Amino acid sequence: VSVDQQRRIQVLPPRLANQIAAGEVVERPSSVIKELVENAIDAGARRIDIELEAGGARLIRVRDNGRGIGHDDLPLALSRHATSKIESLSDLEGVQSLGFRGEALAAISSVSRLELFSNTYDDTSQAWRVTAEGRDMQSSVTPAPHPRGTSVTVRDLFFNTPARRKFLRTEKTELNHVEEVFRRLALSRFDIGWSLRHNQKPVHQLGPCDSELAGEQRIATLLGREFLKNALHIDIEATGLRLSGWVGLPTHTRAQADQQYFFVNGRVIRDRLVAHAVRQAYRDVLFHGRHPVFVLYLELDPAVVDVNVHPTKHEVRFRDGRLVHDFLFSSLHKALADVRPAERDSQDQ
Numbered sequence: 001v002s003v004d005q006q007r008r009i010q011v012l013p014p015r016l017a018n019q020i021a022a023g024e025v026v027e028r029p030s031s032v033i034k035e036l037v038e039n040a041i042d043a044g045a046r047r048i049d050i051e052l053e054a055g056g057a058r059l060i061r062v063r064d065n066g067r068g069i070g071h072d073d074l075p076l077a078l079s080r081h082a083t084s085k086i087e088s089l090s091d092l093e094g095v096q097s098l099g100f101r102g103e104a105l106a107a108i109s110s111v112s113r114l115e116l117f118s119n120t121y122d123d124t125s126q127a128w129r130v131t132a133e134g135r136d137m138q139s140s141v142t143p144a145p146h147p148r149g150t151s152v153t154v155r156d157l158f159f160n161t162p163a164r165r166k167f168l169r170t171e172k173t174e175l176n177h178v179e180e181v182f183r184r185l186a187l188s189r190f191d192i193g194w195s196l197r198h199n200q201k202p203v204h205q206l207g208p209c210d211s212e213l214a215g216e217q218r219i220a221t222l223l224g225r226e227f228l229k230n231a232l233h234i235d236i237e238a239t240g241l242r243l244s245g246w247v248g249l250p251t252h253t254r255a256q257a258d259q260q261y262f263f264v265n266g267r268v269i270r271d272r273l274v275a276h277a278v279r280q281a282y283r284d285v286l287f288h289g290r291h292p293v294f295v296l297y298l299e300l301d302p303a304v305v306d307v308n309v310h311p312t313k314h315e316v317r318f319r320d321g322r323l324v325h326d327f328l329f330s331s332l333h334k335a336l337a338d339v340r341p342a343e344r345d346s347q348d349q
């Protein structure tokens with residue numbers, strides 16, 4: 001389409017509008033999994049099972065045992081800007097759910113063959129199936145068997161957007177991305193049981209953790225025994241902020257910053273302010289070019305952090321960035337200072 005061409009203004013048909021929105025949130029199979037699993041978590045699921053075929057390009061299925069979606073809400077679940085999670089701007093300001101934009105299912109269903117089964121067990125034990133088809137994304141709801149909870153199946157991702165389909169990498173590369181997303185999600189909620197299967201074979205099987213030991217077992221499974229052996233457990237609280245988790249000893253560093261997980265109120269984020277505070281805390285104890293490892297959880301009043309910065313919600317904005325920065329720096333600095341003398345001479349790797 002040439003820019004010089006004179007055209008009338010038109011409202012985009014729903015599918016096209018959704019496909020454009022999908023460009024922001026659906027990059028590859030792992031992003032579909034992130035969105036579907038976040039919905040399962042928001043639905044209060046205690047068990048989440050993920051299945052993939054061909055790195056997710058052929059099939060992605062996420063099944064949960066959460067509260068489900070009622071019959072009358074089903075067509076809405078697949079429409080854009082439809083959400084059960086917020087009703088007003090003030091809800092958004094203190095939002096605690098992972099989702100709130102109401103666009104993931106609409107976006108995913110516009111670039112795949114999506115089928116959703118759900119059962120709420122509210123008044124009947126009838127479950128329903130919904131799919132969205134055609135240009136206008138009319139959805140159809142029919143009775144179907146399903147236990148309490150929701151399953152979403154996404155087949156043939158990007159089948160109708162060839163330019164996007166071309167960006168999918170090999171099965172192995174896509175699976176690696178999925179595993180990384182799985183790791184983050186499983187690290188975000190120790191109380192949930194998880195499984196991941198690829199091409200009918202189990203990749204991960206994680207029971208819910210009911211003790212500290214079980215939690216450490218999960219860390220070891222997802223990040224390796226070495227991580228756990230070389231990390232300090234911390235739990236520090238001050239001025240309405242709480243920082244807990246594991247920080248790697250200065251003697252256990254990596255050439256890449258590939259084992260760094262930072263969660264804000266249960267949401268994994270990348271943030272410059274956080275990265276800076278961590279770097280400062282490790283500054284005197286790390287060799288140049290080496291990267292620390294950590295899994296850290298920051299909890300604070302949801303009202304003082306803005307999560308609506310980017311469609312993928314990987315970024316946040318703190319109302320008082322200075323306070324957060326200084327709290328992170330001083331907590332980590334102190335934790336590391338306590339071990340420093342004994343560890344100083346044994347920098348390895």
Ligand code: ADP
Nearest residue numbers: 039043077083084099100101102103104105150
């Ligand atoms: P958002 O999560 O931002 O609300 P989505 O498009 O991801 O938007 O989902 C739309 C709505 O569908 C949600 O608000 C929720 O009510 C419902 N929903 C989606 N997935 C599930 C699920 N696994 N269990 C229960 N409800 C769900």
Ligand code: MG
Nearest residue numbers: 035039099104
């Ligand atoms: Mg969502």
